[in-house]
Amino acid sequence: MTDFDLELPTGGGSLLLAWQLKGKRVLIVGGGDVSSGRIKSVLAADAFITLIAPRDGLHRLTRHYIDNSARITYHDRTFAGDEDLVGIDMVLTAIDDVEWSRRICALCREHRIPVNVADIPPSCDFYFGSQIRKGPLQIMISTNGNGPKLANLLKTRIEQCLPEKVDRAIENVGILRGKLRQRAPGVGGEIGKRRMQWMSTVCTNWELDELAALDDESMEELLLVGWERLSVPKPPRRIQLNKASNMSDATLATVVGFFVGIALSTAVLWNQGIYGNFFTNIFMVLRALF
Amino acid sequence: MTDFDLELPTGGGSLLLAWQLKGKRVLIVGGGDVSSGRIKSVLAADAFITLIAPRDGLHRLTRHYIDNSARITYHDRTFAGDEDLVGIDMVLTAIDDVEWSRRICALCREHRIPVNVADIPPSCDFYFGSQIRKGPLQIMISTNGNGPKLANLLKTRIEQCLPEKVDRAIENVGILRGKLRQRAPGVGGEIGKRRMQWMSTVCTNWELDELAALDDESMEELLLVGWERLSVPKPPRRIQLNKASNMSDATLATVVGFFVGIALSTAVLWNQGIYGNFFTNIFMVLRALF
Structure with missing residues (x-):
């Protein structure tokens, strides 16, 4: 145990979790842009979805999910109250009405149902972060509300450094x-x-x-x-x-630079009329080396 | 909207969340190795902890946290039942007794308290993953139970590719x-x-x-x-x-290789008695280039 381990952890963070939704039912209130993203994440976790949102405000992608996933039960109306929470394991809302958002949150807390209200942090039991999905691998990047855009930039960076397979x-x-x-x-x-x-x-x-x-x-x-x-x-x-085929980028770059250096060097000398043949020179350099 | 967006997401995943615990109370049952890790994660999320575990089984790090954090209320005994769940927002257990683990889980479900029972996936509302913490940045890597060790290896890899500041x-x-x-x-x-x-x-x-x-x-x-x-x-x-000082590794390697190539090339020629002066040659190559 090092001294580092003995430090108390710095606060201000969240508890990052992989929530299990297989066979659970998630209520999503609202059908816009944000909701379509939520539907995607929740379907990836094998949940059933009850979606409550007036049809005329549906995002194109939300409509697509409703039409194509058998796991979504859709109601073309606004949230009605307590009765909509029966049998629900988690609630995600993304509607513009701040008043209704807060009321839904209060009901969820009363029934002890985990809830996330988009854009109103105090009404959230949990936040979402930028996510990477690659088969069984899932990665979440959270800046704890400081910079969602930066989380997205980091996401791209991390994706690039993941091994291919x-x-x-x-x-x-x-x-x-x-x-x-x-x-x-x-x-x-x-x-x-x-x-x-x-x-x-x-x-x-x-x-x-x-x-x-x-x-x-x-x-x-x-x-x-x-x-x-x-x-x-x-x-x-x-x-x-x-x-051998696993040569790093830096090694490869060194080798390429090395040969370009030899080639240019002899080319210049040749151009100066100092030595006769470009290829003989490369050959001599290589012979001297190996 | 591309065709890719229109695909239904592949199932089998979890819903990754940043759970908010500020001012909440987490019950941790058990005081061993695993528990000490849980305490650390929960303290980082600003929660209060009630820890129930007989003193003689405490891990050194758990004891250290009990002695040094004002946020931990410690009870030197085993889990007693329902009454231990009053006022609790989340339960994490890490004890060897499988029977008791399952009983605690059942009680939590009855009271609708989110619960994680170490090593018994069906008794978990959520899993933990490998975590990176760097100030306000938190990253979780989950293999959805396939390879915790691989998650750890990836964690190291991702840490290395994060920008320094x-x-x-x-x-x-x-x-x-x-x-x-x-x-x-x-x-x-x-x-x-x-x-x-x-x-x-x-x-x-x-x-x-x-x-x-x-x-x-x-x-x-x-x-x-x-x-x-x-x-x-x-x-x-x-x-x-x-x-300029931000030159990438690959560029730097190319430049270094390039000059080594020139140097070696002229050195070999010089050694063959073909051209008189090493430095004059480098100078000539550079002059021809720039």
Whole structure:
């Protein structure tokens, strides 16, 4: 335990959570631009949606979701009151009427239903942030209300630095965990700890691209050879990375610059009539080097 | 609207949220390793904590938090039942007793209190993910239960690709928004939209390092010159980035490789007795180029 660990955490943050909505019902009040975004996020979490919004104010995308998702129950009207909250597990509102927004929030608090009222922070039990979705991977970036635009810029930056096949790698690790749990069943305790440790070693010893290349056969092989002996073998040759092709951008740039330097140098000398042949020069430099 | 937008989102995800706990009370049951992590996250979100756990099983870090944070109310005993849930807004349990874990979860559901039971997914209203905290910036990485270890590896990767002064930049943008709201008050509507647009342009036109360099004086200046005319001026000279020093790694590598190439090329020629002077050659190449 370092001194750093012993510091009390700085306040002012939120508790970031991955809320589970599978089979739950979410009430969305309002059908505009913001609502269409909410519908998208909620559908991605496998929830059922009750949508209450007058048809004439529907955003094109909202209408599209209503027409195409069987998980949405749509009511062409405004919020009616208490009775609209029966059987509801979460409420998201995005309407322009501040008065009604606050009234819906008060009802939700009374019924202990988590609620988010767009644009009125004190009426929110939770905020949304910028989100990245790549298969089983989800990332949320929150600036705690300081700069939504900056969160969006950071989102782009983070997307760019994610390994290309990260989603495939995560899926495969999930499948491998499932197979391991079948092979060595039991909840918690010693066996749970051993499983966790072994999986962790696989994830550390194998490159992400190697994990992404796992198929059913190589998983069975890994479990057979690795788990039984409680060791983690190297990836089989056929899914091992070709490390040479994995040259970093900086290395590549150095090499390119290097050869351009040689080429230009000889070209200039040649131009000055000092030495006869461009290619002979490159050849001589290379021979002297290797 | 592109075709891509029209696709229904793929299911299987969670709804990522930034839960607000300021002034709320969180019950944590259990005092081990996992609990100490939970305490840390919950304190960072400004919550009050009721901690129920026998003293002899306390993790060193948990004990440290109990001794040093005024926000923790500690009870040296096991969970007693219903009465422990009075006035509680969220429950996190991390105990080895699976039976008791499930019983606590059932009570929470009865009282509609959000609950997370460590290691028993069906007893969780929400999961935690790997988290990054950098001042006002919070990032959560969730693999939706597929690979916690991979989430941790990605966390390190994302941390490395975050701009150095991102926290300072976000803080400053938050302060600037506050100042703007004072200068042009009003909730929602036209003024809200205009404020949002102007702030968004500032964040897009200025480099992150420039935002991080904002001080009180330059903010007032920016508001005076920019907001009044609804334009976003360039950053004042004194906080403008020295773009030359901002050369990317790849560019730098190319330049270095280039000069090494020239140097080696002439050195080899010189060594072959073909041309007299190393430095004269470099000079000639440079003169021919610029």
